[in-house]
Amino acid sequence: MTAEYPVVAARDDRKSAALAAERITVGADTRVIGSLAFARELLRSNATRQAGAGAKNEVVGDPAFTSVFFLDGEAHRRKRQAIVRFFTPKAINTRYRAVMEETTDTLLARLRDRGEGRLDRMSFELAVTVAAEIVGLTDSDQAAMARRIQSTLIGLRLPQMSRWRRPLGQLQATFHGARFLLRDVRPAIQARRAQPREDVISHLLDEGYPDKAILVECMTYAVAGMITTREFIVMAAWHLFGDDALRERFLTTGESDQIALLEEIMRLDPVVNMIARRVTSDTVTASGSVADGEKLLLDIRAANLDEAGVGACPYALDPDRAQRGKTGGSYLSFGDGSHRCPGAQVALNETRVFLDRLLRVPGIRLHREPDLCWTDELMGYELRNAVVVCDRS
Secondary structure, three states: OOOOOOOOOOOOOOOOHHHHHHHOOOOOOEEEEOOHHHHHHHHOOOOEEEOOOOHHHHOOOOHHHOOHHHOOHHHHHHHHHHHHHHHOHHHHHHHHHHHHHHHHHHHHHHHHHHOEEEHHHHHHHHHHHHHHHHHOOOOOOHHHHHHHHHHHHHHHHHHHOOOOOHHHHHHHHHHHHHHHHHHHHHHHHHHHHHOOOOOHHHHHHHOOOOHHHHHHHHHHHHHHHHHHHHHHHHHHHHHHHOOHHHHHHHHOOOHHHHHHHHHHHHHHOOOOOEEEEEEOOOEEOOOOEEOOOOEEEEEHHHHHOOHHHHOOOOOOOOOOHHHHHOOOOOOOOOOOHHHOOOOHHHHHHHHHHHHHHHOOOOOOEEEEOOEEEEEOOOOEEEEEOOEEEOOOO
């Protein structure tokens, strides 16, 4: 029987809201959209294009070799259609589920040997292993690769750097990107030229991508599939360890209901807080209008709390919210429209597998809550130094 979970209407279950409110900044010439319906309409509209995250600077040269993240329109649709097979429920169940389970078992065996472990390190190792399997980055030392990927994130900080600091930052970004290319990406390319596999790099080679374009794709998948998943796993664990009734509900329900519960946690504490868009033509939707040339920030947090779209008591964690409202439980946490995160189900499934097994470890408990930090380059939270302890095997 699934354990009942009491929803307290007046309770605010968010953990990262205060920090986000303090750290998120908006330019004077940017319009913020917080309505769930309006934001969804704009994300599904043909009148907006990607902005922020280097989008303007990345769409150069041959669009055939531009990362799918930075494309829009027909070019984006064709590329998206070509890679969707790597993220289907069938691919998750037949190829990645075993990787998730085997990696989780390895991590938890190490945890039981030591009697304690850091959640952010375990979750990152899991996220790197799963994403590497999908992309094809499996021909180098993955622990070292994870550190190299983390170092490449300096490139995202360039727009925030002062004029005198930016040249040095650019040199560092170039160095770390070249190191990732030489030690991780090129060995994978060489292996797949010799023996193609069912992964993203093999697909890109079939499409004739040069090494540099493959590097950009790998870095995009690394940020989307490794960095953000690490944070969500720790956030979900924090919620579950801190609420006995919620944890009991998670452990006594089926897989689909576990996913729904995780989506509800992500609704309250989304890893991605804002989505930047630029308007390319005057547009009127059912919920509002935008003008050509406007800069938009779609406020994911606000949209996910919009009572008109998510129902009553939006600040309370309610595992049955989406089912009752007959809607997708993550709301805008994974985006929407043509650029909705293709790996959403991968992230949810690996989080579910890991937490389901972690919470069943004998004597498991959260010994130290995570430090809640902020990363300006991704405009999102980071969770570090959470320690779990258990009975030693």
